[in-house]
Each structure stands twice: as C-alpha cells, then as structure tokens.
Amino acid sequence: MTAAALALNLSSLAAAPRPSDSCIDCHKDEKFRVQNHKLYAYYQEWSGSAHEQAGLSCWSCHGGDPKATGKEAAHTGMLPQSDPGSPFHYKNIPKTCGGCHPAILERFEKSRHYEQLEARGRGPSCITCHGSLNTRAYPITIVERSCAKCHNEKTGNHPEVTTQAKEILSRLNHANGYRKGLKFYYKSINRPGAMDKVDQAYGDVVRFWHEFDFKKLGPRAQDLVAELKSLYLAVQREQSEPTAKP
Ligand code: HEC
Numbered sequence: 134m135t136a137a138a139l140a141l142n143l144s145s146l147a148a149a150p151r152p153s154d155s156c157i158d159c160h161k162d163e164k165f166r167v168q169n170h171k172l173y174a175y176y177q178e179w180s181g182s183a184h185e186q187a188g189l190s191c192w193s194c195h196g197g198d199p200k201a202t203g204k205e206a207a208h209t210g211m212l213p214q215s216d217p218g219s220p221f222h223y224k225n226i227p228k229t230c231g232g233c234h235p236a237i238l239e240r241f242e243k244s245r246h247y248e249q250l251e252a253r254g255r256g257p258s259c260i261t262c263h264g265s266l267n268t269r270a271y272p273i274t275i276v277e278r279s280c281a282k283c284h285n286e287k288t289g290n291h292p293e294v295t296t297q298a299k300e301i302l303s304r305l306n307h308a309n310g311y312r313k314g315l316k317f318y319y320k321s322i323n324r325p326g327a328m329d330k331v332d333q334a335y336g337d338v339v340r341f342w343h344e345f346d347f348k349k350l351g352p353r354a355q356d357l358v359a360e361l362k363s364l365y366l367a368v369q370r371e372q373s374e375p376t377a378k379p
C-alpha cells in the first residue's frame with residue numbers, strides 16, 4: 134500500500150463507528166493477565182486512552198478483521214512489525230499516525246528528526262515520545278529522559294536541547310494553565326466562542342513543536358504565555374467588576 138493510500142484508509146476508519154468488535158472482546162479477557170502478561174499490558178495501556186475515548190479500536194491501527202471471532206481469522210493480513218509493509222515498520226510510523234494527525238505530520242516532516250529517521254532510522258518517531266497505545270503527552274521529566282537518551286554529553290548530539298525542551302514544555306504547561314482558567318471564565322460568562330482563538334493559538338505552538346526548530350519555538354512559547362496571561366487577566370478583571378453580567 135502506498136503511504137497516501139494508507140493515510141486515506143486510516144482516516145476513513147477513524148470516522149466509522151465502532152461495531153461489535155472481536156479485537157477488544159478477545160484482548161480484554163482477564164485470563165491474559167496470567168497467560169500472556171505482555172499482551173495484557175498492551176490492552177491496559179490502551180484502555181482509557183484518548184484513542185479509546187475517540188472511538189478507535191485496535192483495527193484502526195493494526196488492521197485485521199474485527200467481525201471475525203477466531204484469532205487466526207481476525208488477525209488476517211496483519212504483518213509483523215519487521216515487515217517493511219507493516220504500518221508500524223519504523224519508517225512508516227509517522228505516516229501511520231499522521232494519517233489521522235496530518236497537521237502534526239506536516240510539521241514533523243520538516244524536522245531533523247524526520248530526516249534522520251528516513252536516512253538511517255536513528256531519529257525518534259511519534260511513539261518514542263507518545264508511547265504506542267496510550268497517547269499520553271508525557272510529563273516533562275519523562276520527555277526530558279527520552280530526549281536525553283540521544284541528546285547527552287556522551288553522544289555529543291546537541292546535549293543542550295534537553296534543557297531547552299524542559300524550558301519550552303514548562304512554558305507550554307504554563308500556557309495550558311491559563312487556557313484552563315480562560316475556559317472556566319468564558320463558560321461562566323457564557324462566551325464559549327471566545328475559546329476558539331485560545332485553542333488555535335495553543336494548538337499552533339504544539340504543532341510547531343514537532344518541527345523541533347527550538348530557536349524559533351522558544352520565543353513563540355514565551356509569546357504564547359504572555360498572550361494567554363493578558364487575556365486571562367482581562368477576563369478576571371471583567372468578572373470582578375460589580376457591573377459584570379451574571
Ligand atoms: C479470539 C481472540 C483474539 C481475537 C478475536 C483477536 N486477537 Fe489479537 N491476539 C490474540 C492472542 C492470544 C495474541 C497473542 C499472540 C498469539 O497467540 O498469536 C494476539 C496478538 C495480537 C497482536 C500482536 C502481534 C501478534 O500477532 O502476535 C496484535 C497486534 C493483535 N493481536 C491485534 C488484534 C486485532 C487488531 C484484532 C481484531 C481485528 C485481534 N487482535 C483479534 C487474540 C485475539
């Protein structure tokens with residue numbers, strides 16, 4: 134399958150509702166806790182993830198046939214990860230994930246990381262930082278540790294980016310704090326549309342993060358904090374005025 138066909142295929146799957154689903158019915162079975170703990174751990178990791186909440190299933194990424202109840206039949210067509218045709222062969226991962234996250238893929242493809250991944254398979258891919266199934270945006274200390282695997286004094290590969298990443302991510306956290314505050318206030322004064330601008334500004338910076346151009350990203354993250362802070366202070370002031378609408 135070409136990358137474009139793969140992407141198309143995945144995004145159309147995303148929109149489909151979840152039918153009765155043998156993947157989940159079988160994989161969630163408690164018996165695997167003892168019989169095949171590794172397998173069970175994959176299910177646990179996925180359970181409760183943003184992807185589960187968004188209605189995705191195992192087959193959204195792995196393929197197979199969720200209507201077949203037997204294991205062999207359900208696994209039809211699933212390739213091992215080492216096969217270059219597998220959606221999870223290391224070089225295909227960005228396109229597989231990017232099939233549903235195209236705006237992020239577009240940025241990532243401009244990065245040194247993508248270049249390295251394509252050329253020698255040495256760069257991080259989406260799952261290096263997000264994990265395979267649980268879609269969490271890792272807390273700063275964990276991100277830092279994952280960067281430091283490649284960026285440290287010993288490898289001499291831009292060791293400074295680890296600290297820079299920490300600074301940028303704490304700015305993003307900070308911005309996110311204001312974003313939550315704004316959401317609360319805008320809701321209480323019934324102005325939900327006002328959040329669009331805020332989410333857009335935040336999303337732009339998160340997408341841009343995936344380009345790993347820290348010289349530009351550092352100042353942009355700082356500007357974002359300043360922008361959201363001033364919006365926050367403005368609405369807070371408005372709220373504390375006695376004439377403010379209920
Ligand atoms: C009847 C039970 C059953 C069904 C249905 C089932 N699986 Fe599995 N699956 C297993 C078991 C057991 C394993 C562990 C490896 C083995 O025994 O072959 C496994 C392994 C896997 C693996 C690891 C790779 C491998 O081949 O070992 C993936 C990925 C997977 N299943 C995805 C799916 C998807 C996607 C679906 C639905 C389309 C699905 N499974 C349906 C039982 C099932």
Ligand code: HEC
Nearest residue numbers: 160172175176179184189190191193194214221260265266
């Ligand atoms: C968002 C895409 C996505 C979804 C949804 C997803 N997986 Fe995966 N899964 C991956 C990726 C990526 C890997 C590659 C793992 C790696 O390299 O660490 C993987 C690996 C696995 C493996 C180990 C593969 C092996 O060959 O041993 C199992 C088992 C597995 N998934 C089961 C499941 C089950 C069961 C579900 C549904 C409950 C599921 N996955 C849903 C992306 C997904």
Ligand code: HEC
Nearest residue numbers: 143146147183187193194229230233259260263265268269
């Ligand atoms: C079939 C479509 C699909 C695929 C493939 C897919 N995702 Fe997602 N992903 C979604 C949807 C839908 C959401 C929830 C809405 C949103 O945040 O965009 C989501 C959310 C996320 C989030 C945000 C979680 C949060 O808390 O906001 C991350 C991170 C993520 N996905 C990473 C990945 C990674 C990494 C892969 C590849 C292993 C991947 N996705 C593959 C559809 C997909």
Ligand code: HEC
Nearest residue numbers: 227230231234237238241257258259262270276305336339
């Ligand atoms: C080197 C680490 C790294 C790599 C590689 C990476 N990401 Fe991210 N990603 C992050 C961090 C850090 C965030 C921001 C977390 C936050 O919101 O604080 C993030 C955020 C996201 C989000 C959430 C966006 C939102 O609007 O909140 C999605 C979806 C996502 N990444 C998908 C991907 C996909 C798809 C790939 C591969 C093409 C990828 N990421 C590669 C580290 C990475």
Ligand code: HEC
Nearest residue numbers: 245246249255256257276279280282283291294298345347
């Ligand atoms: C699997 C190894 C690996 C991991 C993990 C990794 N990187 Fe990289 N990174 C590289 C490679 C290789 C380059 C290209 C270096 C070069 O050729 O100059 C690079 C380049 C960069 C650059 C560009 C440096 C410049 O000035 O050109 C930044 C920024 C960067 N990485 C940030 C990060 C961050 C932040 C993390 C963690 C979230 C991270 N990297 C995780 C391998 C990795």
